[in-house]
Amino acid sequence: MTLPLLIYRSLRQHALSTLVTAGSIALACGLLMTVWMVKTQSQEVFTSTNTGFDAVLGARGSKLQLVLNAIFHLESSPGNLELSDYEEIRKHPAVRAAIPLAVGDNYRGYRLAGTIPDLFTTVEYAPEKAFTLQPGGAFFKLGTREAVAGSFAAAQLKLKVGDTFHPYHGLNFNEESVHSETYTVTGILAPTNTPADRVIWIPIEGIQKMSGHAAASAGQISAVLIQLRSPTAGFALDQLYNKQGNRLTFAFPVGAIIAELFGKISWFDQVLTLVAYLVAVVAAASVLASIYNSMSARRRDLAILRSLGARRRTIFGAVVAEAAVIGALGAVAGFAVYFGLLAGVARLIQAQTGVVLEVFAGHQVLWICPLAMIGLCALGGVVPAMKAYRTPVAESLSPVS
Amino acid sequence: MLDLADLRKSFPATETGGARVEIVRVPAFALGAGEQTALRGESGSGKTTFLHLIAGILAADSGRVTVDGVAMTSLGEAQRDRLRAQKLGYIFQTFNLLQGFTVLENVQLGMAFGGGVDKARARELLGRVGLGHRFNHFPNQLSTGQQQRVAVARALVNRPKLVLADEPTGNLDRVHSRAALELIREVCRESGAALLLVSHDEEVLRQFDRVREFGELNEVTR
Incomplete structure (x- = not known):
């Protein structure tokens, strides 16, 4: 009960930065999934579209x-x-x-x-x-x-x-x-x-x-x-x-000729993917910065918890878990971004080519990406967690008598 | 309950160019089970450092601290944390309540890192200190006296063997100070916890049968 409570209260206390950070994760996650799905689906659909002709x-x-x-x-x-x-x-x-x-x-x-x-x-x-x-x-x-x-x-x-x-x-x-x-x-x-x-x-x-x-x-x-x-x-x-x-x-054959087209524009895919990866890294860094910046204000709270018997590793774990929870919130919201973006892109592609992308199609990227994002955020939480881990208890329980 | 010998603690000081300055040197001190003792001492005399050493918040340079038969000074940091969570209660002058947590949660955290949370015990103790109707309030919604009572409940919720109180009435007015002190002593008495209280307030010290001079105890300031 203690760890979820510590995380929940910390997120509540820093609600605005939690929202902003989770929002950036959502954008990154949604963008990454959209780029991936548009790339794979359009390649699949275009190369298999021949309207019945060889x-x-x-x-x-x-x-x-x-x-x-x-x-x-x-x-x-x-x-x-x-x-x-x-x-x-x-x-x-x-x-x-x-x-x-x-x-x-x-x-x-x-x-x-x-x-x-x-x-x-x-x-x-x-x-x-x-x-x-x-x-x-x-x-x-x-x-x-x-x-x-x-x-x-x-x-x-x-x-x-x-x-x-x-x-x-x-x-x-x-x-x-x-x-x-x-x-x-x-x-x-x-x-x-x-x-x-x-x-x-x-x-x-x-x-x-x-x-x-x-x-x-x-x-x-x-x-x-x-x-x-x-x-x-x-x-x-x-x-x-x-x-x-x-x-x-x-x-x-028709499919092979279209595949050649995708081969020719693969650099564009790579650029898009690179941009999406960079956005993901920036989002994870924003988790790091957001929690790290709050550490000075939380120093006393962490010292109080330590004085109550919380071990260093408990504090460390709580901060990493908090970062992971922000990542999870962002990943969940990322699906809204993903569905919105993909629906828009699918409509555009349909209007331009008649080919229809399936918005609700399943793909392993739809679970790999959110999990990777959560992992990345947890990793981003390690730096502030180290700072929390090293909080000097006696010094931070100020003012002393 | 508490037994210590040759306890020493020094810190590097800027005034001495980083050389270590000894703050605490206590040859011997003991406190029996259920005993209530007050330590008189001026600000800056090392009383808080002394309590931190007993609580295991600070590691001593040398010496021995035994709490309820366990030599705290021979334990690693994680074990000291566990011992503190299980056997000690600490009341701070500034209460040190967590502002983002409710009254009930603050008290529950007093036992969260020891034997586990007993919500009924936390509620019962808050009722005992007169805050049975304030479970879901946050500390900043309480008066200073009420905050002190939450701190008392938190320190006692894990049924500690030893309660350390560092100027617990320092932030209270005369009327609230007397009431808070009575409450601390009474709840300690009821739960059989030993109480070591430090203060420089004569009004507070007068209420204790046993008062020790920290200046005499601590050879650094003797």
């Missing part, structure tokens, strides 16, 4: 740009390819499904992607997960000016079945470059938590023949999304298009 075929250029453009609906297209290229690969015996994709327009910043209805009816965007519509909707039909909106885009644009809109030229929204065509929303996709949620899907010829587009684009597409019959077929097509040919790029 590879992408596009114009000669960067594989990464091709994947970002065709799968993640980010970046611009590296160029176009001919419809004959699409027909050729569609008929290749190693290819199970080939879906053409044409991009180049937007509606209020949300990308319009031209494709064929097979995307929704024959492809699973994840194992055993097919695209479905929210109640009351229907997929578009080729040759019409119909549109199916991804769930996130529809929510942001407040689109519902029956609404009409005019596309805008280019991938970035410019109010002055509106196309004259009018599209009608026939369906809203159920959420898939993939980049497809941020796209408005229209029939492919809609992009190809949109007013103001070059006449040549009528026979061209931006990319072909490919499902292979077997993974080994990908290597043969890689040989065919990338090594023997020089006109097209075959991006395969």
Whole structure:
């Protein structure tokens, strides 16, 4: 009972500094967990996101740009390819499904992607997960000016079945470059938590023949999304298009290409992690400084406890435990910081990429980090505890008679 | 109960350029069980150092202090702490209550480092000193006289064999001083504890049958 009482009363007596210090621990702990979770989750989610496709075929250029453009609906297209290229690969015996994709327009910043209805009816965007519509909707039909909106885009644009809109030229929204065509929303996709949620899907010829587009684009597409019959077929097509040919790029496998991206930006991760570690060290140092600074004021109390029979090691333990309790309070509050920050970051990533991070996902960092923080704080408590340990009792019981 | 011989203590002093100056040199002193003795001495005569040596708060340079048959001077610091927690009660002139703790907690701390906390005993003793209605108050919410009574309760809560009181009424007015002294002596008598009280207040000293001159006891000031 004595040790908890000593800690509780000391924390109460220095309530303000306890709160401020625990707050800094909470920020450090929350930041550390957020950085870690965003890093691991985004890497996991991005490298496993392929919307159901094994590879992408596009114009000669960067594989990464091709994947970002065709799968993640980010970046611009590296160029176009001919419809004959699409027909050729569609008929290749190693290819199970080939879906053409044409991009180049937007509606209020949300990308319009031209494709064929097979995307929704024959492809699973994840194992055993097919695209479905929210109640009351229907997929578009080729040759019409119909549109199916991804769930996130529809929510942001407040689109519902029956609404009409005019596309805008280019991938970035410019109010002055509106196309004259009018599209009608026939369906809203159920959420898939993939980049497809941020796209408005229209029939492919809609992009190809949109007013103001070059006449040549009528026979061209931006990319072909490919499902292979077997993974080994990908290597043969890689040989065919990338090594023997020089006109097209075959991006395969999609996950490995995205992993390359994370490899390229790993320095950024390292900087973030380093910053988070530094914040943690500073927070632990603040525990040290806070308790150490209070030691002069507590000298007499410590001497009184010693005069009552408290041993040096009891005093030492009480101060270290107090630092650990401040760490624990901060770590608990750190979860509030973590959930708040991660929810914000997840929303941002979803808005930018359509990829959804799971806020309540479990990971070992969620217990390692708080425990490490408590340990670090306890370590920070050792210095003031040594000072407490050395408190001269007789001198500190002043004033003497 | 208390027996000491050839007790010496010196401190380095700035006036002597750091050379050690002897403060206490007591050849012999004894106190029987349940006995109440007062020591008369002026400020600065080494009375507090003497009590600190008996309590084991300070380690003697040489000599022997035996409390309830245990040679305190032969013990290590941790063992002295334990002995102090179990067998001694100490009442300070300035009470030395912990301001962040309630009245009840202050008294409980008097037994926390010895045999363990007995909440009922702490409550009973606080009732005995007239503070049964002030358990959850903090020291700064009490009058000086009430604070002294808390200090008395804390010193006696672990049923000590020996109570040391260092100018226990020095901060009290005449009326409260008399009442506090009566309370200390009475509670010690009830619990069978020996009492060694130091004071330079003649009014206080007059109430003791046995009064010793610290100046005669301590060869340094003799």
